[in-house]
Amino acid sequence: MWDSIQTFFRDLAERDASWNFIYIYDDNELERVLEGMWVTLELSVVCVVFSVVIGLVGAWLQGARSRIVRSVVQGYIQFFRNTPPLVQLMFFYFALGQFTPTYSPDGYLQQPIISNVGWAIISLSFFAGAFNVEIFRAGIEAVPQSTQEAAESLGMSRFQAYVYVVLPLAFRVSLPALNNNLVNLVKTTTQALAIAVPELLYQLVSIYNDYSTAQNACMVLMFIVYITLVGFLVFGMNRWERRMVIPGYGGGGGR
Amino acid sequence: MTDAANGNWTPDLPIVSLKDVHKSFGDLEVLKGISFDVMKGEVICIIGPSGSGKSTLIRCVNALNPIDSGSITVEGQEVNDPKLDKLELRKKVGMVFQQYNLFPHKTALENVMMAPVLVLKEGKASVEARARALIRKVRLDGKEDSFPGELSGGQQQRVAIARSLAMQPDVMLFDEVTAALDPETVKEVLVTIKDLAQEGMTCMLVTHEMGFAREIADHIYFTDRGVIVEHGPPATFFDEAKDPRTQEFLGQIL
Ligand SMILES: Nc1ncnc2c1ncn2[C@@H]1O[C@H](COP(=O)(O)OP(=O)(O)OP(=O)(O)O)[C@@H](O)[C@H]1O
Ligand SMILES: [Mg+2]
Numbered sequence: 001m002w003d004s005i006q007t008f009f010r011d012l013a014e015r016d017a018s019w020n021f022i023y024i025y026d027d028n029e030l031e032r033v034l035e036g037m038w039v040t041l042e043l044s045v046v047c048v049v050f051s052v053v054i055g056l057v058g059a060w061l062q063g064a065r066s067r068i069v070r071s072v073v074q075g076y077i078q079f080f081r082n083t084p085p086l087v088q089l090m091f092f093y094f095a096l097g098q099f100t101p102t103y104s105p106d107g108y109l110q111q112p113i114i115s116n117v118g119w120a121i122i123s124l125s126f127f128a129g130a131f132n133v134e135i136f137r138a139g140i141e142a143v144p145q146s147t148q149e150a151a152e153s154l155g156m157s158r159f160q161a162y163v164y165v166v167l168p169l170a171f172r173v174s175l176p177a178l179n180n181n182l183v184n185l186v187k188t189t190t191q192a193l194a195i196a197v198p199e200l201l202y203q204l205v206s207i208y209n210d211y212s213t214a215q216n217a218c219m220v221l222m223f224i225v226y227i228t229l230v231g232f233l234v235f236g237m238n239r240w241e242r243r244m245v246i247p248g249y250g251g252g253g254g255r
Numbered sequence: 256m257t258d259a260a261n262g263n264w265t266p267d268l269p270i271v272s273l274k275d276v277h278k279s280f281g282d283l284e285v286l287k288g289i290s291f292d293v294m295k296g297e298v299i300c301i302i303g304p305s306g307s308g309k310s311t312l313i314r315c316v317n318a319l320n321p322i323d324s325g326s327i328t329v330e331g332q333e334v335n336d337p338k339l340d341k342l343e344l345r346k347k348v349g350m351v352f353q354q355y356n357l358f359p360h361k362t363a364l365e366n367v368m369m370a371p372v373l374v375l376k377e378g379k380a381s382v383e384a385r386a387r388a389l390i391r392k393v394r395l396d397g398k399e400d401s402f403p404g405e406l407s408g409g410q411q412q413r414v415a416i417a418r419s420l421a422m423q424p425d426v427m428l429f430d431e432v433t434a435a436l437d438p439e440t441v442k443e444v445l446v447t448i449k450d451l452a453q454e455g456m457t458c459m460l461v462t463h464e465m466g467f468a469r470e471i472a473d474h475i476y477f478t479d480r481g482v483i484v485e486h487g488p489p490a491t492f493f494d495e496a497k498d499p500r501t502q503e504f505l506g507q508i509l
Contacts, residue, residue, distance in 0.1 A: 150356035150415075153317055154370035154422060155345040164373060168360050248404015249359045 013213065020213035023221065029207055036203030037225060043120060043199055044186045044229065050125035051185060052178070055132025059170075060162060062137055073133065080130035085123070086191045092123040093195040120192040128185035135177045139170030172244050179237040183230050200225055264331025270295045270457050271316060271426060276325035278311055285311045287481035288325070293426075298458045300468040303478035304504060309461040312478070313428050316459065317348040329426065342374065349419035350428040353435055355411040357403040363390060363414045364399040367421045375422070382421070389417040393447050409440030413447055420451075427451065429460040465508055469493055477501050 006025040013020040023029040061073045080088065093116055102110040114122070143166050151161035190201040204218040269292035278286040285308040293299055301309050314320040316327060318334050318341055327334040329347055357366050367386040371377045390399055393413035403411050412432055419427060429448065433441040445467050452458050452471050462468055468475060469489040476486040477498075485501045486492065496502050 144356075146352065146354055146356045147358065149319060150350075150352060151358070152341075153319060153345060153348075153350040154418070155342050155374040156370065157342070160373055164369065165358055172360075246360050246404060247402045248406075249402065 017213050018216055020211060021217040022211050022214045023204075023207060023217070032203045032207065033200070033221065036198060036200035039117070039198050040189060040200040040225070041229070043117070043124070043189045043192060043197070044233075046121050047124045047128060047185055047189065048182050048233075050121065051128035051132050051182075054125060054129030055136050055178075056167070058129065058133030059136035059140055062133065063140070063162075076126075077130045077133055080127050081134075085127045085188050086194055088127055089120060089123045089191055089195055093119040116192075116195045116197050120189070120195060120197045124185065124188060124192070127188070128181055131181045131184075132178065135174050135181060136170060138177070139172075139174035140166055142173045143169045172241075172246070175237065175241045175244065179234065179241070182237070183233060186230055186233060187226065266295050268331065269293055269328075270297075270330055271459065272326075272328045273316075274326045276312070276315065276327060277323045278308075278315060278320065279323055285481055286315070286322070289478075289481075289483060290325075291476060291483065291486070293457060293459060295425075295457055296455045297473045298452045298460070298471050299474045299476065300472040301459070301461045301476045301478060302463070302465070302468060302504075303484075307478045308481045309478055310430050313350075313430050313459060313461055316426075316428060317350055318344055319350075346375070346422060347425045348428060349422055349424035349426070351412070351415050351419055351430070351432045353431045355403070355408070355415045355435075357411055357415055357418070359403050362400050362402055363395065363406065363417075366403070366414055367418045370418070371421050386417070386421055389420050390414070392420075392450070393417045394443070407440060408436045409443045412436065412444050416444075416447055416451075426457045426459065429458065429462070431461050431463065433462070433464060463508070465493070465505075477504065479504070 009021040010025040013022065013025075023033040058073050058076070061069050064070055097112060097114065097116075097119060100112050100114050102112050104110050147169070148161050148166055151165045152158070156164070189199060192199055193202045193205065196202065201222065204222055208215040208218045271293040273292075274290050276286050276289040277284070289312060291299075301312065303309055311320055315322050316329065316334065318339065322335050325335070329344060332344060332347075333339065334344060358369065361369060364383070364386055367389055368379070368382050371382045371385070372379060387399065390396065393416055395410060395413055395417070398406060398410060398414075403414065406414065412435075416432075432448075433444050436444065441464070445464065448458065448460070449467075449471055460468070460472075472489050474486060475489055475492045477484050477492070477496075477500075479500050485496060485498045487495075493505065496505055
């Protein structure tokens with residue numbers, strides 16, 4: 001089965017030079033593409049998780065009593081929201097990367113402790129995290145003060161009230177906006193190309209640099225993979241949103 | 256004034272004691288020297304015109320609003336103490352709000368169970384037994400698994416009362432808990448409060464239900480513009496009010 005598919009695409013490439021699906025019939029290129037997909041998936045999942053955690057912590061700190069803490073969070077948001085993610089990636093990797101300590105696994109070469117993949121994760125998570133802080137804050141502000149007061153009058157600490165009462169309610173309000181931001185984040189992972197993270201776009205670009213006839217085929221794959229990846233994310237988020245609907249409580253096409 | 260430590264308190268002393276309580280919001284002085292005592296098992300009602308500071312007063316008792324000067328003690332514990340352990344205070348004082356303020360994402364049973372499990376760190380099984388008993392007590396059997404959005408206002412308010420009682424407080428504060436309800440459902444909530452009062456729960460109520468106040472209160476306080484204008488047991492208060500402001504207020508309401 002797989003053999004005949006490979007043969008079909010090998011023939012196609014010979015008949016029509018503009019449709020060279022080399023990554024299907026050439027096992028080396030196939031491996032590169034699969035690796036690229038894996039890195040893209042990994043980068044997406046890790047950054048989504050980290051950015052959500054950053055958003056939750058940041059939103060909590062925004063309600064802190066200390067003005068210093070609040071202005072630090074505000075400064076962080078302004079920095080990451082108002083500069084292009086591509087510039088952030090390059091700044092983290094090329095500028096900050098120079099100052100991070102190195103280690104030597106084999107005794108010859110010095111390697112930085114944080115790899116380019118590491119920097120991509122840090123940079124992209126903080127980028128999307130800045131938006132998530134604002135998204136969660138909007139959700140928190142939608143929870144009536146009186147609900148939190150009720151929690152406090154029952155003896156809950158501010159932290160308990162946040163975790164068990166405010167967040168679950170705020171989260172439901174925030175989900176649609178969070179959904180959008182996470183979709184954006186997954187798409188932005190392609191910019192890690194700029195610091196040579198071997199994700200899918202990086203692999204495909206190097207494939208069609210080697211085989212210029214493969215360019216169309218590479219573009220096609222790029223779109224298919226991202227439509228599928230983002231499709232799964234949106235599907236999951238929408239299902240989650242529906243599952244979170246509270247009977248009798250507003251929003252989300254409830255009962 | 257002595258720094259009455261909690262250990263010195265005995266049940267024959269006032270369970271709640273206010274002495275010359277002052278409270279301002281910015282330039283607006285809302286409480287201008289309020290003093291009174293509540294004994295254990297007593298039911299007191301606070302009445303007065305809108306904006307006279309009734310809610311503020313009652314919220315000060317469980318430290319939802321800090322006071323500017325004076326003293327409020329609950330079982331001898333000073334509420335105005337910066338070192339106050341709010342948790343200890345709130346274990347003793349339950350509060351029910353006009354707008355119920357239930358947790359909308361939790362069922363009735365979960366609403367009642369939440370604080371004892373989280374705050375008192377009690378085992379789920381014993382809390383659940385108590386919560387179910389309380390839900391029966393407020394006559395909501397069968398509604399354990401309903402969400403607040405699926406309950407009527409009166410039912411929600413009774414869940415809120417059960418939720419507060421689950422913490423086994425010594426004093427209950429009620430701030431116009433029937434004001435958001437339609438006349439039909441007011442009664443079911445008042446019956447619940449009456450049951451409580453008859454079991455000996457110390458209650459401080461802000462209410463506009465004069466008939467109810469007359470029926471269950473041991474003592475009535477009339478506040479206007481931040482001061483207690485007049486007070487007394489219901490019989491003398493309603494029939495022999497002397498201050499013109501009280502007379503005017505009662506004239507409008509009754
Ligand atoms: N958090 C606040 N900040 C500023 N002003 C406030 C605040 N809470 C209450 N006030 C003001 O304090 C005054 C007393 O308010 P309070 O809610 O105690 O009145 P009330 O007697 O309970 O009235 P009502 O019968 O309408 O409930 C009002 O003038 C109100 O505007
Ligand atoms: Mg009020």
